[in-house]
Amino acid sequence: MAEDVLKSGNLPENPERATLEGRNKFMGFWFFLGGETVLFASLFGTYLALRNSSVDGPTGEEIFGLGLVFLMTVILLTSSLTSVYAMYHMKNNDFKKMQLWLGITVLLGFAFLGLEIYEFVHYVNDYGFGFTTSAFSTAFYSLVGFHGAHVAFGLVWIISLMIRNHKRGLNLYNAPKFYIASLYWHFIDVVWVFIFTVVYLMGKVG
Amino acid sequence: MSTTAEKKAGFGSVLWDYLTTVDHKKIAILYLVAGLFFFILGGLQAMLIRIQLIAPDNEFISAQFYNEVLTMHGTTMIFLAAMPLIFALMNAVLPLQIGARDVAFPFINSLGFWLFFFGGIFLNISWFAGGAPDVGWTAYAPLSLFSESHGVDYYSIGLQITGFGTLMGGINFIVTVVNMRAPGMTYMRMPLFTWTSFIASVLILFAFPALTVGLFLLTFDRLFGGNFFDPEMGGNVIIWEHLFWIFGHPEVYILILPAFGVFSEIIPTFSKKRLFGYSSMVFATILIAFLGFMVWAHHMFTVGLGPIANSIFAVATMAIAVPTGIKIFNWLFTMWGGSIRLTSPMVMALGFIPTFTIGGMTGVMLASAAADFQYHDTYFVVAHFHYVIVGGTVLGIFAGIIYWWPKMFGTMLNEKLNHWFFWLFFIGFHLTFFFQHFLGLMGMPRRYWKFLPDQGLDLFNLISTIGAFGMAIGTIIFLINVVMTQMKGEKVSGDPWDARTLEWAIPSPPPFYNFKQEPLVRGLDALWVEKMQGNGKIQPAEPLGDIHMPNRSFVPFVISLGLFIAGFGVMYQGAMWILAAIGFGTTAGAMLYRSVKDDIGYHVHKEELEEEGDGSNG
Numbered sequence: 001m002a003e004d005v006l007k008s009g010n011l012p013e014n015p016e017r018a019t020l021e022g023r024n025k026f027m028g029f030w031f032f033l034g035g036e037t038v039l040f041a042s043l044f045g046t047y048l049a050l051r052n053s054s055v056d057g058p059t060g061e062e063i064f065g066l067g068l069v070f071l072m073t074v075i076l077l078t079s080s081l082t083s084v085y086a087m088y089h090m091k092n093n094d095f096k097k098m099q100l101w102l103g104i105t106v107l108l109g110f111a112f113l114g115l116e117i118y119e120f121v122h123y124v125n126d127y128g129f130g131f132t133t134s135a136f137s138t139a140f141y142s143l144v145g146f147h148g149a150h151v152a153f154g155l156v157w158i159i160s161l162m163i164r165n166h167k168r169g170l171n172l173y174n175a176p177k178f179y180i181a182s183l184y185w186h187f188i189d190v191v192w193v194f195i196f197t198v199v200y201l202m203g204k205v206g
Numbered sequence: 207m208s209t210t211a212e213k214k215a216g217f218g219s220v221l222w223d224y225l226t227t228v229d230h231k232k233i234a235i236l237y238l239v240a241g242l243f244f245f246i247l248g249g250l251q252a253m254l255i256r257i258q259l260i261a262p263d264n265e266f267i268s269a270q271f272y273n274e275v276l277t278m279h280g281t282t283m284i285f286l287a288a289m290p291l292i293f294a295l296m297n298a299v300l301p302l303q304i305g306a307r308d309v310a311f312p313f314i315n316s317l318g319f320w321l322f323f324f325g326g327i328f329l330n331i332s333w334f335a336g337g338a339p340d341v342g343w344t345a346y347a348p349l350s351l352f353s354e355s356h357g358v359d360y361y362s363i364g365l366q367i368t369g370f371g372t373l374m375g376g377i378n379f380i381v382t383v384v385n386m387r388a389p390g391m392t393y394m395r396m397p398l399f400t401w402t403s404f405i406a407s408v409l410i411l412f413a414f415p416a417l418t419v420g421l422f423l424l425t426f427d428r429l430f431g432g433n434f435f436d437p438e439m440g441g442n443v444i445i446w447e448h449l450f451w452i453f454g455h456p457e458v459y460i461l462i463l464p465a466f467g468v469f470s471e472i473i474p475t476f477s478k479k480r481l482f483g484y485s486s487m488v489f490a491t492i493l494i495a496f497l498g499f500m501v502w503a504h505h506m507f508t509v510g511l512g513p514i515a516n517s518i519f520a521v522a523t524m525a526i527a528v529p530t531g532i533k534i535f536n537w538l539f540t541m542w543g544g545s546i547r548l549t550s551p552m553v554m555a556l557g558f559i560p561t562f563t564i565g566g567m568t569g570v571m572l573a574s575a576a577a578d579f580q581y582h583d584t585y586f587v588v589a590h591f592h593y594v595i596v597g598g599t600v601l602g603i604f605a606g607i608i609y610w611w612p613k614m615f616g617t618m619l620n621e622k623l624n625h626w627f628f629w630l631f632f633i634g635f636h637l638t639f640f641f642q643h644f645l646g647l648m649g650m651p652r653r654y655w656k657f658l659p660d661q662g663l664d665l666f667n668l669i670s671t672i673g674a675f676g677m678a679i680g681t682i683i684f685l686i687n688v689v690m691t692q693m694k695g696e697k698v699s700g701d702p703w704d705a706r707t708l709e710w711a712i713p714s715p716p717p718f719y720n721f722k723q724e725p726l727v728r729g730l731d732a733l734w735v736e737k738m739q740g741n742g743k744i745q746p747a748e749p750l751g752d753i754h755m756p757n758r759s760f761v762p763f764v765i766s767l768g769l770f771i772a773g774f775g776v777m778y779q780g781a782m783w784i785l786a787a788i789g790f791g792t793t794a795g796a797m798l799y800r801s802v803k804d805d806i807g808y809h810v811h812k813e814e815l816e817e818e819g820d821g822s823n824g
């Protein structure tokens with residue numbers, strides 16, 4: 001019976017929640033995201049307290065370029081949408097299409113990460129805005145960097161799931177894994193929306 | 207180490223068994239042993255503090271060493287003794303109380319333990335590596351930035367690793383309670399220890415990430431040139447205080463709620479009455495947890511947040527006394543008219559109630575923001591929090607250990623020695639801390655290395671030190687009791703206290719799958735219901751069938767070891783970066799291995815279960 005969960009094909013309607021293990025994972029991960037929310041809330045609070053403390057270093061208004069950040073936002077939001085497609089195909093038991101859309105999600109994730117690295121390099125080289133420049137710079141790199149590290153982790157996670165399962169297809173054992181990885185991806189996206197607003201928009205305007 | 211089969215096994219196989227176990231009952235024993243070890247360590251540090259303060263102008267230990275000992279005492283007791291001992295009780299009891307065969311995430315459960323363990327070891331290595339942290343367990347900036355040794359780095363990285371473990375433990379217990387309850391075990395039939403552990407786990411989930419961030423900021427500032435807390439670079443030292451107490455105040459409720467739960471089990475059992483006001487107890491627990499998040503700034507009244515902020519936090523703080531008071535009265539009313547048996551856990555409960563009430567009262571005094579300007583950072587605060595933490599949490603932990611010892615080990619601690627332990631500890635405790643209230647009111651500041659003669663402080667300090675020896679002797683008696691009991695190894699029945707809840711319906715210690723058949727719960731105090739209305743045995747909710755069990759795993763140990771190694775690299779940098787690479791590589795590799803390797807567990811077959819007995823849960 002235990003081995004049944006590794007059989008692919010003929011899955012029930014919500015494969016990610018069909019087993020007790022799956023339900024546990026599903027719920028545990030939601031709670032984990034609750035903890036992550038506090039983590040980012042603490043970082044946002046710290047950032048808000050220090051966002052005007054640039055001392056002699058450059059201010060946000062001087063360095064932020066909304067064009068680039070807007071592009072990053074569009075890319076990441078789109079990647080959330082593509083991961084929704086992937087989960088849609090998972091529920092329809094269409095493994096190939098799920099992998100395809102996950103692949104697109106990963107590509108978009110890499111594009112986002114690449115642009116973020118470009119952005120950081122640009123700040124350091126062209127504005128002398130490094131991690132140690134001011135309290136503002138430390139807070140900025142910590143908040144945005146934490147998010148970036150989450151993106152990188154999510155990419156490694158999704159890719160390893162895709163590679164691990166590409167031969168054997170979907171089953172009751174790995175469906176929850178795919179599902180929570182996609183939940184994680186949405187969470188990262190939501191955090192970015194806040195970063196876009198609080199860091200970049202407020203930095204440029206307010 | 208309880209069944210005969212294991213006794214025959216060699217040391218190596220027992221060790222391997224514990225290194226790889228994912229069984230919540232064995233993880234409980236790991237937490238218990240490690241927690242007691244750190245409790246003894248923290249206790250020795252406390253004795254050094256009290257000996258230094260036995261007389262004015264004493265030169266027993268140096269100022270620098272005093273600072274280290276003081277810091278490590280607080281840090282050890284909170285993070286490495288109280289927390290794991292609470293997790294020991296939760297692991298030993300909570301799954302049994304809800305009729306579960308295991309926790310929701312056995313693997314994560316084991317990972318939580320090993321992270322805690324390696325974090326604690328990491329922190330204590332500081333003693334041998336140039337000095338322990340010396341800035342108080344609260345590690346306020348900017349003091350923590352100016353501390354020269356690597357002590358504070360050991361603090362921030364060690365607690366970081368430990369904190370991850372705690373967070374995982376918390377999530378595990380939340381999901382266990384939500385998803386793993388036996389048929390008929392509705393939320394409002396859960397024993398109160400399960401309820402309070404559940405709510406404490408929710409607090410862990412929402413409080414620990416604030417500490418995680420605080421520790422990251424501290425690490426960035428100290429090791430990577432960050433400027434969070436450096437005013438010259440625009441930083442702000444108050445950020446640390448906020449983050450620390452946003453974590454820190456919920457933390458004190460994480461510590462006390464499970465102790466409330468322990469006493470809410472003990473008092474009904476030994477009063478032979480169901481808990482008075484069960485639903486108001488549940489409600490009060492939730493309310494305390496909720497309010498617990500809105501009061502952190504009562505630790506910062508003297509920082510200068512302004513009168514409005516101080517008033518709001520003062521009122522919110524005082525409000526917590528209301529649900530706490532509800533609990534006190536419920537315990538009293540449970541005993542009212544009951545037929546009371548004065549076993550040692552019950553006597554401890556009786557000692558707990560007035561002691562904790564005094565601590566709550568001094569808490570309300572401290573909560574008056576204006577008055578707190580006088581009390582703050584004096585021995586009055588030290589007295590307050592020892593009344594609630596030792597008189598509440600520590601008594602609760604020991605009462606719980608004694609009460610559930612038969613369930614965990616199948617043996618019974620000697621009652622006579624239990625009483626000796628309690629009375630020595632209890633009287634010693636009040637001698638130590640009662641007089642500190644007055645020392646504080648007389649103006650003696652906390653954390654000072656020395657006090658001067660002729661200030662009227664001598665006598666109370668002397669009494670306080672004498673009391674500390676009483677607590678130490680009491681603890682030694684407890685340890686002797688443990689050793690003697692285990693050497694004798696006299697077995698007891700599954701229900702030696704004539705108790706009320708589900709964990710007492712199965713043998714002591716329980717088989718590794720806990721319940722042969724899932725139990726059917728027919729009311730609050732499930733076992734008592736059966737004793738009164740049935741044949742005294744829990745009815746099964748399913749026919750005898752195969753039982754699914756998780757596989758053991760060495761991976762949690764490896765993941766934790768990796769972070770432990772990486773910590774040194776991050777701290778010493780330079781050529782030591784190689785350690786960070788090795789450590790993080792090990793952790794990442796082990797996580798990846800866990801992710802890609804199928805682990806679906808195994809089944810205990812019906813036939814094997816039938817051989818073992820009559821198939822009932824009795």
Ligand code: HEM
Pocket residue numbers: 344458459461462504505523524526527530565566567568569570572573574578581582583587590591594595598599
């Ligand atoms: C009615 C309930 C309580 C109230 C109103 C209360 C209030 C307070 C206040 C206002 C302070 C700050 C004093 C100062 O630093 O000037 C304080 C400190 C403290 N309280 Fe409580 N408290 C309560 C219960 C508890 C409980 C249940 C615990 C733990 C189990 C606890 C543990 C602590 C600790 C550890 C500190 C000192 C932390 C430090 O500065 O090192 N308190 N309390």
Ligand SMILES: [Cu+2]
Pocket residue numbers: 454455458501502504505
């Ligand atoms: Cu507090």
